[in-house]
Amino acid sequence: MGRLFGTDGARGVAVTELTCETAMNIGRAAAIVLTKKMSHKPTIFIGKDTRISSDVLESALAAGICSVGANVEILGVVPTPAVAALVQQKGADAGVMISASHNSFEFNGIKLFSSTGYKLSDEIEEEIESYILDKPEAMKLASHGNIGRISYYKDAQSDYIRYIMSCIKGNLTGLRIAVDCANGSASATAKRLFEGLGASVYVINASPDGTNINNNCGSTHIGGLMQFVVDKKCHAGLAFDGDADRCLAVDENGQLIDGDRLIAICAKSYKEKGMLKNDAAVVTVMTNLGFSYFAKDNGIKQVTTKVGDRYVLEKMLEGGYNIGGEQSGHIIFLDDANTGDGQLSGAKVLEILAESGKKMSELANVMEHFPQVMINVKIGPSDREVWKNDDEITGIIEKYEDELGESGRILVRESGTEPLIRVMIEGRDFRKINEYAIAIADKIKERAGRR
Numbered sequence: 075m076g077r078l079f080g081t082d083g084a085r086g087v088a089v090t091e092l093t094c095e096t097a098m099n100i101g102r103a104a105a106i107v108l109t110k111k112m113s114h115k116p117t118i119f120i121g122k123d124t125r126i127s128s129d130v131l132e133s134a135l136a137a138g139i140c141s142v143g144a145n146v147e148i149l150g151v152v153p154t155p156a157v158a159a160l161v162q163q164k165g166a167d168a169g170v171m172i173s174a175s176h177n178s179f180e181f182n183g184i185k186l187f188s189s190t191g192y193k194l195s196d197e198i199e200e201e202i203e204s205y206i207l208d209k210p211e212a213m214k215l216a217s218h219g220n221i222g223r224i225s226y227y228k229d230a231q232s233d234y235i236r237y238i239m240s241c242i243k244g245n246l247t248g249l250r251i252a253v254d255c256a257n258g259s260a261s262a263t264a265k266r267l268f269e270g271l272g273a274s275v276y277v278i279n280a281s282p283d284g285t286n287i288n289n290n291c292g293s294t295h296i297g298g299l300m301q302f303v304v305d306k307k308c309h310a311g312l313a314f315d316g317d318a319d320r321c322l323a324v325d326e327n328g329q330l331i332d333g334d335r336l337i338a339i340c341a342k343s344y345k346e347k348g349m350l351k352n353d354a355a356v357v358t359v360m361t362n363l364g365f366s367y368f369a370k371d372n373g374i375k376q377v378t379t380k381v382g383d384r385y386v387l388e389k390m391l392e393g394g395y396n397i398g399g400e401q402s403g404h405i406i407f408l409d410d411a412n413t414g415d416g417q418l419s420g421a422k423v424l425e426i427l428a429e430s431g432k433k434m435s436e437l438a439n440v441m442e443h444f445p446q447v448m449i450n451v452k453i454g455p456s457d458r459e460v461w462k463n464d465d466e467i468t469g470i471i472e473k474y475e476d477e478l479g480e481s482g483r484i485l486v487r488e489s490g491t492e493p494l495i496r497v498m499i500e501g502r503d504f505r506k507i508n509e510y511a512i513a514i515a516d517k518i519k520e521r522a523g524r525r
Contacts, residue, residue: 079199083185088127094134101138102213103205108168116167121149121157123173126284140222149230153259153318155415156234162191173317179285191412241410247272254299255280256292258316293322300328310434312420320403321416325434333403334362338441356398363500368441445504449497449515461522474510
């Protein structure tokens with residue numbers, strides 16, 4: 075992980091941690107690094123989610139970009155994947171999304187995309203960081219007529235909706251669905267998109283006020299949608315996060331369908347149609363153990379990578395795979411998009427549901443879901459990585475790994491976006507894995523937790 079950029083861009087409490095000065099300098103450095111080999115005056119797209127701080131960071135970024143001679147085109151409120159798609163389709167030279175994804179409103183973040191619509195590699199992010207932190211004097215300012223201009227892309231939302239619709243070959247006529255927009259970016263696009271595909275759509279949490287994004291709603295708080303789907307007798311429900319790059323689903327009985335099961339549903343459908351490249355799906359180390367059994371039963375190769383959609387994408391590009399994603403609902407359909415797209419994922423799953431004639435619960439039963447316990451332990455900056463060399467912590471982890479054997483697994487890892495150690499245990503015996511998870515978490519708190 076870099077000094078400014080984590081696993082998904084730069085992130086922090088807006089204005090006080092992720093300051094306007096930092097945003098301006100990221101704009102300057104990104105414009106220099108991403109466009110340094112271009113002979114023309116470059117244009118960089120900027121999109122944002124609905125946080126109250128997004129406007130001020132947008133202004134700072136735009137000022138930074140223009141100050142070194144690049145032009146800015148403002149997209150307004152759009153999903154993160156819309157920035158990636160529109161940069162590629164419209165020939166922009168780079169893209170920036172202002173969002174802290176699933177985090178609460180006081181946080182914000184800056185995600186960067188190249189001219190191809192892909193998130194930046196670690197190496198390019200490190201080069202951008204080096205300008206900001208090591209050689210700010212090298213960011214030479216433009217002057218006179220060389221300063222960049224700011225313009226506005228007024229059809230960004232509509233063009234993005236048309237793009238998603240073009241990726242769906244069937245239609246959703248006859249489906250009654252509920253959509254939870256998390257008071258975020260999907261509030262601007264989801265209703266028009268899914269009605270355009272033929273579904274009857276109920277929308278909840280689509281009234282952003284700047285401070286209610288992800289607040290007891292969306293993919294991180296899905297209970298309200300689960301009940302709403304049952305009350306309205308919907309065929310299915312979809313929940314997005316703040317910037318709509320994640321999607322989780324709910325079946326007709328109000329039961330959660332996480333990203334692992336959505337990937338399983340889509341991979342199985344693709345394989346049956348001869349569309350699953352190399353008969354493989356890319357998942358992460360956090361993927362439920364049940365996915366391994368599903369993959370074996372269906373002749374699908376499971377390719378595993380570390381957590382983070384950028385690493386899923388890297389593995390997909392490396393191996394020529396076209397479906398991959400995370401339990402959290404980041405799913406990449408590489409034939410159609412260069413990044414995770416919650417609304418594309420939701421539309422793909424609903425297309426399969428409409429074609430199958432089955433209930434959503436029947437589709438979800440393609441994969442057994444092993445009980446999973448996750449406990450987060452807060453740590454201080456000085457405790458990062460230190461816990462890995464603590465004999466008492468590693469000893470208790472090894473002890474319970476031996477006791478679980480092949481009937482479960484333990485994964486302990488640091489979050490890439492927050493000061494947390496995540497303790498995850500899976501197995502068929504919930505009481506046993508819950509006991510083990512609590513014991514490991516307590517030991518980490520004792521030895522390395524925030525004091």
